[in-house]
Amino acid sequence: MTNVIVVRLPGVLVDLFPGAPRRVEMSATTVDEMMDGLNRSWPGMRDRLCDTSPAIRKHINIFIDGERAKLGTRIPAGSEVFVLTAISGG
Amino acid sequence: MAKRILILLGTKKGVFIAESDAARKKWDIRGPYCETWPIHHAIGDAESGTIYAGGGNEWFGPAVWKSTDLGQTWTHSSEGLAYDAGEEPIKAVWSVAPRNGHLYAGVQPAGLFRSEDQGQTWIHLDGLQKHPTRKDWMPGGAGLILHSLVAHPKDDNQIWVGISSAGVFHTADGGETWEPRNRGTRADFMPEGQNYPEFGQCVHCLVMAPGEPDRLYQQNHCGMYRSDDGGKRWESIEAGLPSTFGFPAATHPRDRETLFLLPLNGDIKGRYVPDAKAAVWRTRDGGQTWQDLRAGLPQENAYFGVLRQAMATDRLDPSGVYFGTSGGVLFASPDEGDSWQPIAEHLPSISSVETMVVER
Numbered sequence: 001m002t003n004v005i006v007v008r009l010p011g012v013l014v015d016l017f018p019g020a021p022r023r024v025e026m027s028a029t030t031v032d033e034m035m036d037g038l039n040r041s042w043p044g045m046r047d048r049l050c051d052t053s054p055a056i057r058k059h060i061n062i063f064i065d066g067e068r069a070k071l072g073t074r075i076p077a078g079s080e081v082f083v084l085t086a087i088s089g090g
Numbered sequence: 091m092a093k094r095i096l097i098l099l100g101t102k103k104g105v106f107i108a109e110s111d112a113a114r115k116k117w118d119i120r121g122p123y124c125e126t127w128p129i130h131h132a133i134g135d136a137e138s139g140t141i142y143a144g145g146g147n148e149w150f151g152p153a154v155w156k157s158t159d160l161g162q163t164w165t166h167s168s169e170g171l172a173y174d175a176g177e178e179p180i181k182a183v184w185s186v187a188p189r190n191g192h193l194y195a196g197v198q199p200a201g202l203f204r205s206e207d208q209g210q211t212w213i214h215l216d217g218l219q220k221h222p223t224r225k226d227w228m229p230g231g232a233g234l235i236l237h238s239l240v241a242h243p244k245d246d247n248q249i250w251v252g253i254s255s256a257g258v259f260h261t262a263d264g265g266e267t268w269e270p271r272n273r274g275t276r277a278d279f280m281p282e283g284q285n286y287p288e289f290g291q292c293v294h295c296l297v298m299a300p301g302e303p304d305r306l307y308q309q310n311h312c313g314m315y316r317s318d319d320g321g322k323r324w325e326s327i328e329a330g331l332p333s334t335f336g337f338p339a340a341t342h343p344r345d346r347e348t349l350f351l352l353p354l355n356g357d358i359k360g361r362y363v364p365d366a367k368a369a370v371w372r373t374r375d376g377g378q379t380w381q382d383l384r385a386g387l388p389q390e391n392a393y394f395g396v397l398r399q400a401m402a403t404d405r406l407d408p409s410g411v412y413f414g415t416s417g418g419v420l421f422a423s424p425d426e427g428d429s430w431q432p433i434a435e436h437l438p439s440i441s442s443v444e445t446m447v448v449e450r
Contacts, residue, residue, distance in 0.1 A: 012125075012149070013150070015125055016125060016150070016166065043169075044166070044167060044168065047150075047151065047153075047168050047169070047171075047172075048149075048150040048151065048153075049150070051151060051172075051179035051180075052172040052173055052174070052177070052179050052180075053175065053176070053179055054175055057149065057150065057151055059148045059149045060149060060150075085149045086149070088148050088149075
């Protein structure tokens with residue numbers, strides 16, 4: 001496996017996909033690839049995190065090494081990627 | 091055989107289910123389901139016994155939820171429930187309707203989808219996006235929403251939809267092409283002399299008389315209407331009502347002439363029940379005359395509204411009538427509106443009310 005990363009998923013997301021863990025180790029070089037990888041393991045997860053613009057959904061934040069990322073952002077090997085839900089809604 | 095009556099509530103924070111036996115005297119409330127997502131519409135498919143709930147939330151977008159065990163467990167999907175890349179993404183599902191093994195979903199921004207596998211995957215019926223008038227549809231205050239979905243009881247190719255601030259449209263070819271059907275409905279918000287446009291009317295709720303596609307009713311932002319030819323021509327039936335404004339309409343399960351409305355005081359007057367006194371209005375003659383039904387409903391300090399999909403009837407005899415308020419109260423009448431009582435209080439704001447009768 002190349003470019004191994006660790007993805008941290010929010011509890012409110014894993015509640016939607018029974019069996020999905022909070023911590024995922026996977027291989028991906030961009031956020032877009034990471035989304036596809038998550039979707040392969042848990043079909044439908046990409047739809048919950050990305051819209052069809054295509055873009056990361058407005059109220060979802062992806063952080064890599066403390067920096068907010070977009071779909072095209074590259075992920076250095078060994079990174080820890082945080083998927084967070086924004087403070088929003090009602 | 092004993093019956094179970096389920097009232098399916100779409101709320102701002104999930105689906106709730108009220109359940110009773112055929113006597114409809116004691117109700118048990120359960121929920122919230124669907125991970126407390128905002129649910130705009132929850133319906134029961136009488137053929138399969140499946141419950142579907144359409145909605146969406148700020149974080150994760152749109153989805154249709156599904157339960158095959160009367161609400162105990164749920165799954166969700168939105169596969170295919172999307173516009174092409176570059177278009178404004180779908181915010182939420184606003185209406186769901188089963189018909190002959192198919193399932194339809196109306197979404198915001200306005201569009202129509204069909205599922206042929208019980209909500210697992212979705213196909214875009216893109217005729218509304220291609221409609222020549224589409225570029226001129228102006229979203230209303232809540233957005234450009236396909237909220238009313240009326241399928242022909244026998245002909246799968248015929249569907250009527252109600253789109254807020256765009257009007258009523260009809261397809262006879264399964265969603266390929268659409269015809270505006272708004273003739274006779276008023277648009278008070280347009281300049282003088284342009285109040286009866288071909289499209290652009292703000293329909294709030296579109297319903298069909300039981301099994302009779304020629305007879306349609308609509309509560310509009312600007313009046314109340316009946317059609318006797320499938321929406322080709324509409325006639326005002328607002329005389330005798332306290333207001334021209336309101337959201338929900340519910341038909342009787344067997345009588346085409348009986349309709350229930352819940353008028354609100356007006357679009358810029360607060361959108362609560364007139365004079366803060368709650369009443370359901372019933373006609374028994376297709377809208378020629380109206381009777382206000384107030385027994386058991388609050389007659390002072392009632393400042394709630396009732397949204398477009400938040401009133402329904404059941405198919406028992408006499409029919410039960412139900413409505414849910416913006417303040418989270420569910421009112422029920424077991425006698426076609428003659429008497430009322432609250433059967434659930436302190437729920438989240440109620441977006442939709444539908445019924446399902448199942449044999450035990």
